[in-house]
Amino acid sequence: MSRVLEDSHFIASNSKNVQVNTEGCHQVASWIQQQLDTLGPKFANWQDHELHPKSQDSHTLDWIFLIDILNFSFWSDADTRDSGNHPARFGVRYKGNLYTGYWSLCAAINKALDNNIPITTPSFYANETLCPDDLIASIFASDTKEPVPLLDERIRIMRASGKALLKHHRGRFVHLLETCNHSAQKFLELLLQDFPDFRDISLYKGRDCYILKRAQILVAETWACFHGQSYGRFDDIDSITMFADYRVPQILWQLGCLDYSSEFESRLRKSELIAHNDPMEIEMRGCSIWAVELVRQAANRKNLNAIMIDFFLWDMAKEWQATGYSPHQERALSSVPSIRVRSIYY
Incomplete structure (x- = not known):
């Protein structure tokens, strides 16, 4: 059991304000098995998303790395009720479409x-002369009324x-990968050692609990992009848990998990x-990780891991948010908004 999973079990076992519903997890496991049977490869194909790279090379690795060091806090101050894409919400217009969130x-x-701005090249964005702050600000300029959160x-x-x-x-990110010997856990160790901003660790009831949302999703997206081969080969990929953000916990609540x-x-x-490291926030994140682990165990499907379940639930949450659909009307996404925490960790 990985450190993240061990700590999530500790949180779930001691949580007061968030509880994992085992029966609900089993029901969701059955539902996910049905989705697997009907959706097939669509279930978790990272490259099918229109804005994800289609190539599989070291430049794509640089893209993934930059995305995942910046993949946090896109919820909107304007849209507190999760009623879809608020017209003021931070957004970027690209090829005729307005994109929000991630x-x-x-x-x-x-x-x-x-x-022709080499923004994914580490030596470029590390250099304040080549890549000044105002250039980065212009790249993240909003096409709506609301600026990008946490620009500084x-x-x-x-x-x-x-x-x-x-x-x-x-x-280069590729050289970091080369040193981990196809081990996701070794990769996480290196990230936490050399990149302090990946240290998503919360103190809960006297114990340092590893959550590691962005660090684990960097592993997962590398694995998913390369289909578990080449740069994406991690022999212990099933040790990666779900990624405790604000959207997937919301849908886990909606589904009764x-x-x-x-x-x-x-x-x-x-x-x-709500402040980052508020006990309720820690409980929500830890219980979410453990709930997805129970779903994975109950589904009992070969090659179905927590990454695939997380990706699927996140995609479903976005679809249901856009359409207003809810499988449990009494727990519609709009009835309890996602948690509002401004944090660099998710």
Whole structure:
């Protein structure tokens, strides 16, 4: 059992305001098995997403690395009720479409590359002369009324991560991968050692609990892009858990895998801004990881891991948000908003 999974089990075993519903997890496992049978390869094909790279080379690795050091906090101050894409929400227009959330990040990076700005090259974005702050700000300029959240933090993390690659890994993500010997857990160790901004660790009841959302998703997206081969080969890929953000826990609640206390639910319904490392936030994230593990165990399908379940649930959440669909009307996505935490970790 990985450190993240061990710590999530500890959190779930001690949680007061979020509970993992075992029966709900088993029901979702059955539903996911049906989806596997009907959707087939569509279930988790990372490259099918229109803004993800289609090539499989070291330049794509640089794209994935940049995306994942910046993949945090895209929820909108304007859209507190999760009622779809609010017209003021930060967005980037690319090839005739307006993208929001995670996709706004992908669109901004792709647009910069189309304009011959080598924004995915670590030696470029680490260099304040070659890549000044105002250039990065222009790349993330919003095409709506709301600016990108935490711009200063994004710039700081780009600089620090690029310099860390130059110092420790000859300036390229590919060289970091080469040192991990196809081990996801070794890869995580190197990330936490050389890149402090990946250290998504919360103190809960006297114990340091590893959550590692962005670090694990960097492993997962590398694996998914390369179909578990070449640069994406990790012999222990099944040790990676789900990625505890704000959207997947919300759909786990909607599907009945999680139950909230009246106090926590009230805070969410009021769209209260909750601090990172608030005990309720830690419980929501840890219980989400453990709930997906129970779903995985109950599904009992060969080659079905927590990564695939997470990707599938995230895609479903976005589809249901856009269409207003809910499999459990009493737990519609709009009835309890996702948690509002401004954090560089998710």
